[in-house]
Amino acid sequence: MRSPLSLLISPIRGILFLALLSLPCSSMALDSATRSADSVLTLTPIRYANTSTLSIAYYDSAPSDSAAPVAILIHGFPYSIDTYVDVVPKLAAKGYRLIVPYLRGYGTTSFLSPTTPRSAEQAALGKDIIDLMDALSIDKAIFAGYDWGSVAANVAAALWPDRCTGMVAANSYLIQSRRAAWAIAPPASLATRWYFYVFLTPQGYSALASDARGWAATLWSKNSPQWNWTQAQLDAAAPAFRNPDYVDIATNFYRNRLLYAPGDPAYADLAGQLDSLPIIQVPSVTLDPDQAPVFPATNGSSTAQHFAGPRVHHIVQDCGENIPLQKPQVFAEAVLEVAALGKRPY
């Protein structure tokens, strides 16, 4: 049985105290990388909600208990909401209402206006979560994500803490200041981020447009090298890439992050706030997979300055970047853990 390194990080009198804990993580190592051929691969039915800019396609576990606590589960690139297919039943069994939205540019989420800029900037991804909550009359929720979903969860939790009861984020803190966008990185790090730079070019745009499924296959393998994903899983995800805005949104995320594409002026104020790297004050559980080359696992100390509330950090063993699909039990337990963290006096 593996026991993930756990760090409890809490601010006491302005000083960060780090304590190594041995948390009860017995079930964290139980997920199998294999799944039976007849297991469910997709979340259905899909519902729709309008915000001021989008018609958001989402799955809602819709429990009969209207007072059920809500967790919003946010996917990454290049993935679909179906990465949460095994997380949803685990949390539903614990009384949660799960909302799993397609990000802008994915699945059947669509822009209401042809003239809205197809921006995938971090401010827009975070604001979309809050707008969806408004559309569904959800006051507070846990935000949980990986990859782009971590960006969205980080932004929404940092800028709207009163809407967030807790955050679960792979890679801890991915909010970016534009001032650091051109910071020089070591070659070994850049080599794992090759596609960020390919997507800056017209050739990268055309390549993604001509073979989105092939790109997903390559990135799944490169970014989670030990994950034996199945063709059935890729088949389940592929419709998410057939959105008419998929290529614009996917490439804009990287172009905007690297300052090769301006943001949508509608988000200028939020984008400015994000440049100051706002502190996340809500209870947080952060997860670093140990087999995800783009963001090598850390012990959490390098991102501690971005958190002011109670925070627990885990390294997830034998896992690539797509934690919810590869280790659904670990991801579900992180949501339960952050909920408990929020209830504990601190």
Ligand SMILES: *[C@@H]1O[C@H](CO)[C@@H](O)[C@H](O)[C@H]1NC(C)=O
């Ligand atoms: C969203 O807005 C569109 C365009 O105004 C409308 O046709 C559609 O019925 C709305 N959908 C929902 C779920 O309200």
Ligand SMILES: *[C@@H]1O[C@H](CO)[C@@H](O)[C@H](O)[C@H]1NC(C)=O
């Ligand atoms: C993945 O497949 C390889 C090659 O078949 C095998 O050696 C490895 O054990 C598998 N990994 C897992 C986690 O099942």
Ligand SMILES: *[C@@H]1O[C@H](CO)[C@@H](O)[C@H](O)[C@H]1NC(C)=O
């Ligand atoms: C965490 O990692 C940093 C950088 O690698 C190291 O300096 C620090 O000692 C580590 N902290 C703990 C508690 O292991």
